[in-house]
Ligand SMILES: [Zn+2]
C-alpha cells in the first residue's frame with residue numbers, strides 16, 4: 679500500500695504519516711529534506727523515481743506527504759496500490775498548532791491574518807492581495823482534496839486522542855484499495871440508483887450469481903412509458919403517500935425490474951440481489 683497525505687497547513691499530515699511509520703511499519707518517502715524532527719524519509723529526486731521505487735518494492739508499505747501538484751497526484755493515482763488521504767481541521771486550532779511549533783523554532787511568527795491568507799492560497803490559489811488574479815483551481819488543494827479516498831478531520835488537542843481516532847479509522851484496511859465482492863456490488867447498486875426516474879424514491883439493485891452480474895434494475899415507470907419524473911405516473915406526480923390507491927401507481931420497484939430483466943431461467947438458484955435501500 680502507498681498512502682499519499684495532503685491537507686491544510688498544520689492539520690496534522692506528518693502526524694498521520696509518523697503514526698503509520700510507528701504503528702504500521704510504513705516507510706516514509708519524500709521529495710525534499712524533512713522539516714519534521716521524528717521523520718526520516720527516503721529522499722527522491724523526482725516523483726517518477728519515487729513511484730518506481732514503490733512499484734519495485736510492491737510488498738512493502740509507504741507513505742508520503744509530498745504531493746503538491748495534480749500532475750504528481752495523477753501519476754500516483756494510476757496505480758491500484760495508491761490511497762489518498764486528506765487531513766483538515768478548524769483554522770483557529772491549526773493556527774494554535776502553528777504558533778506552538780514556531781515558538782519552539784524561534785522563528786518570526788505569521789499573524790493570524792497572514793496564516794489565513796497563506797491557507798487560502800494553498801487551498802484555493804487565491805490571494806486577497808491580487809484578487810484580480812484568476813484562481814487556478816486545477817492545481818489547488820481544494821481540487822485534490824475532493825478526490826481523496828478518506829478525509830480525516832483533526833479537531834484534537836491531545837496527540838493521544840488523535841492516535842486513538844486514527845486507530846479506529848482502520849486506515850490500512852485493504853478494502854479501501856480493493857473492495858470485497860459485497861461492497862463492489864453495493865457500489866454498483868448505488869450507481870444503478872442514479873438511473874432511477876421515480877419521483878418518490880431513488881433505488882437501484884444488482885442481481886448477481888456466482889459473482890457475475892445477471893441483471894440490473896432501478897425504480898421507475900415500465901419500459902415504453904413516459905418516465906415518472908417527466909409526468910409518466912399520475913400517482914407519483916401528485917405526490918400521494920405510499921399506500922393510497924397504490925393500484926394507480928405505474929412505477930416498478932428496482933428489484934422487480936432486475937428480476938424481469940433476468941427472467942426466471944437466468945435468476946436460478948443461489949442468486950443474490952443487492953439493493954441499496
Ligand atoms: Zn414513480
Ligand SMILES: [Zn+2]
Pocket residue numbers: 906911912913914915926927928929
Ligand atoms: Zn407512481
